[in-house]
Amino acid sequence: MSTPSLSARPALLFDLDGTLVDSVYQHVLAWREALETEGIELSVWRIHRRIGMSGGLFLKALDRELGRSLGEEVAERLRKNHAASFRQLWDQIRPLPGAKELLTTLTSMRVPWAIATSGSEQSAKGPLGLLGIPDGTPIITRDQVAYAKPNPDLFLAAAERLHVPPGDCFVVGDSIWDLLAAQRAGALGVGLLSGGYGSEELVTAGAYRVYADPADLLGHLDELGIRDSG
């Protein structure tokens, strides 16, 4: 009798900002600065709740809150100014506790893993550089898919790159956009508190389990049924 493949060999698909690197608050303040340059005042907590979703959808949600359309030209300037402000904060950014150890452990356990971020290749470069990721690791950025989170495309592409069906993957993320995208991809979502969301918000968005940060997840891999398959 065969068992479902998830049981034998689950894969992990990681979000980047707030999940592996401690960069959410810098993204928040970079968006705030970009918005204010355009004369748009938006409370910081509202920006925080949008981090991790597609930049295009963020700007659409912003249109709704402002009650008018910003237009493509302003949207493009906002994106550029956010990227520039964020780059100035790169040197403040650190890996989250346990992130490197978790990835190294998974590699040595021969558990397949990948990274899938709503950020562009350009803005992911800094955070990724902190993690010491082995060559050949599948990294899916915004540039490689048609739609970012909460669409499932990033995680579907990551699963495909690992040659693992999405239903045999755990998506690990800190934002509700990761968890909604996980559901759409047909994967189970694991929430981390390290991006600043509360546990209940993550559970409400579909988290199967919630841990504090990568170190806490590393200490509880058994709860996901992840065994050394080496």
Next chain:
Amino acid sequence: MSTPSLSARPALLFDLDGTLVDSVYQHVLAWREALETEGIELSVWRIHRRIGMSGGLFLKALDRELGRSLGEEVAERLRKNHAASFRQLWDQIRPLPGAKELLTTLTSMRVPWAIATSGSEQSAKGPLGLLGIPDGTPIITRDQVAYAKPNPDLFLAAAERLHVPPGDCFVVGDSIWDLLAAQRAGALGVGLLSGGYGSEELVTAGAYRVYADPADLLGHLDELGIRDSG
């Protein structure tokens, strides 16, 4: 037959950072910078969850997480460096939407209100200046009481200054420390999402009602049974 005084004339006791002014994320990054100057790495979300509590208790909680005591000298430097870093971010800080209108409306409705913050007089000065507060408004800062939140002292002092029993007050705050202090003061707590906590966290800490921000609270004063008593 007499009715309880809360029914006739409730007072509102406001927290400051995250409740009336959009300053929580700046406090978070100022603490992060101060901690890193001392060689202490603490994830940003963990700092966020401590904002609004007494600085002394924050440092005690930090001792627990680090597994060692920082000592009074380091603690004093951390406090000073946080204050200096925060001051550099003052020009980024804005009133939250509806904050000024809410306070003006309460004044014109003759509803007594006061502000009670865990911050020092020094660090509250900048944020308070943005609100255009009328002379004579009771402002209770850390310097005026023995213990800050989650102890009830700040709110008890504010209620006393208004000559209103604490049980006839609503405490309005964005952090769980406000809501825990409200319970200890024997007041009902109203949570605002504008400091970045999720709704469920605020309800779990005892919030009687939760609103998005001061503008949302202003639009729902009827839900608190607040009437024009002029």
